Amino acid sequence: MSARLAAAFGKGHPALVCFVTAGDPTPDATPAILDALVAGGADVVELGMPFTDPMADGPAIQAANLRALGAGTTTAQILAIAAGFRARHPAVPLVLMGYANPMTIRGGDWFAAQASAAGVDGVICVDIPPEEDGELGPALRARGISLIRLATPTTDAARFPAVLDGSSGFLYYVSVAGITGKQSAALTSIETAVARFKQTTDLPIAVGFGVRTAEQAGPIARVADGVVVGSALVDLVAQHGADAAGPVRALVADLAQAVHSARSIAA
C-alpha cells in the first residue's frame, strides 16, 4: 500500500480527507482548488473523475460532474491535473474517485498504468463491488496503487471480509445508506459501525457522506481515523467558480482544526 496514505493516517491525529471534482468549474481552475485543500490542512485529497451518470451522487456532486463535463474535461486532463498535483505536493496522498466506465473503458491495466505515472496513491470506484474486482483490482495492486473500498450500513459481518479482500490504504465508511451530500448519520451509529469493523481490520477507517461542517466533523473524528468532506466543498466551487480557492481553503482550515484536535479535546 501507498506510503503516503500510511503516513497520512499515522500523524497522531485523525485525518481530514477532502473531495472535489476534477474539471469543476474548468480543468484550468482545478489545480488552485487542490492547492487550497492542501493549504487548508487536508491530509488526503480525493479527486473526483466526472461521469455523465453519477448515480451514487446527490444533487451537489451531480451538478459538479455536469459542470466539469460541460467544460470539456477529459480523462487525459484529469491525469495531467493529478500529475501536476504530485509535482507540487510530493508528500500529500492523492486518490482518484469515480465510476467504473471512465476507469475501465481503455482497460484496467491502461488506467492503472496512467494513474501510477501520475503519482496517484489510491482509487475508489463506486460501482465495482468485490464481486467484479477483476475489472480493476488486480491492475491497481500490480502497480502498488491502493484499491479503497466502501463499506456501508448494509455491509454485515458475513460480507465484510469480501470487502476487505484486496483493499488497502483505508476503508471508506459510507455512514448513511444513500447518496452523497444528503442527510448525516447519528454519531452513535457511526461509532458502533467503526468499532464493529475495527474487530476485523487494521485498515484506517474514514467516515463520509453528509459531513459538511466542523461541528459535524469533530465528533466523528473522535471515533474514526478520518473524516471525508465532499459536497460542502463542491458547493463552494459551485458558488464561487474559478475564485473558489479562497473560500475552499477557509472551510478546509476550519474542518482541519476540528478534525486534527478532536481527540485532544475529547480526551
Added chain:
Amino acid sequence: MNAPTPNSFRTQPDERGHFGQFGGRYVAETLMPLILDLEAEYGRAKADPAFQTEFDDLLEHYVGRPSPLYFAPRLTEALGGAQVWFKRDELNHTGAHKINNCIGQILLAIRMGKTRIIAETGAGQHGVATATVCARFGLPCVIYMGATDVARQAPNVFRMKLLGAEVIPVQAGARTLKDAMNEALRDWVANVHDTFYIIGTAAGPHPYPELVRDFQSVIGREARAQMLARTGRLPDVLVAAIGGGSNAIGLFHPFLDDPSVRMLGVEAAGHGLDKDHAASLAGGRPGILHGNKTYLLQDADGQIIEGHSISAGLDYPGIGPEHAWLKEVGRVDYTSVTDDEALDAFQLLCRTEGIIPALEPAHAIAEVQKLAPTLPKDTIILANLCGRGDKDIFTVADHLGVTL
C-alpha cells in the same frame, strides 16, 4: 472476438451473473447485500411450484394470456413474399409485454417482504404496468420519469396517477430514460431496507437480466407451442424490436436451441446510424452502466452519449447484456431501422391489418417490410407485436404534420 459456440444457448448467465464477458453486478456496495438477497430469493421462487402457479394464474386471468398468434394475410400479400405472423402481446392488459415482467417482480417483492415499489419509465409503458400491479397488490408506488418524457407522454403520466402512483419528474441530464434510471437507483440506495426496484427491461445488475428474461419468456414459449399447433413446424425467422431488449429476449430465448430458427433484433437507428440514434450494438462499444457490462453509446473517455429514437421506449444508450452476448457468439443477428422507416411501417400495419402498433414494434415491422419480399412464400416470419400504439398517436400525428 470469436467466442466458442456453446452446446446450448439457453444456460446463461453463469453463477456470477455473466453472459460471456457481459452482465455482472456493477453496483454500489450499499446495494450488494440486497442484490444477493434477491438472487437467493429468486432461486427459491423458481424452485417453488406455488410461485409459478400464482404467476401463471395472474397471467391467464389478469393479463389475458395466452396472447394470440396471428397470421397477417393482407400484410403478407402486400409484401409479396414470406408469410408474416404476429405474436399479439399488444393485447395484454395495459397494452404491452411489460406487464408480464411486472407481475413476476411484484410477486418476488412480496416474497421478500418489501413494502414499497419504485420503477423507472421512458415512454411510460413500464410505469403504467408497474403502477397497475402496485394497485392490484396494494403497494405504494413511485415512478421516476425524465421531465422531457413527462411532457411528451402526458396520457401515460395521467394513467399512472389514476392507478395511484406518484410520478416524479427527473430534471437531470437530458431528462429521459437514462436519467430516470439514475434517479431510481438513488432512491433505491437510500431506501434499500423496504423498497423493491422493478426494473423494466432485461438489463441492470444480476439477477435482473435473468429474471426479466424468464418472466418475458412466456412470449416465446407460447409462440413456439402455438406455431407448432397451427402449422406443425417452427417459424423460420423471428423479428423483434430492441431498446433494452426484454420483448426480444422473451420471444427469442425459448427458440435459441432450435438451429433452424433465425433471429433478428432490430435497434432504433433514429435519424440514421451516422447521426443521432439509439443502436447500442451497431454504434456502441462494451462498457459499464446501470449495474451491467454491455454495449453502450459512449465517447472515447467512456462518457455516455444520449440515445435518440422517435420511440421513447427505444431511446436508451444501452442494451440488455444477453443480447450483447448473443451478438458476440453470433446466434442472433442485429440490424436497425430509422425513425422514418418505423413511421412508414406503423402506417402500413394500420391500413393492411387494422392494428395500430406502438412505435417500438413498428421498428420490427419495418424490418419485416424489408425482409419478407426477399424470402419465398413458404417461409414463416414471426414478429413480436409487443405493444399497441394508442400512446403514440400524438407523436405520429406530429411527425405527419397533423394537428390533433
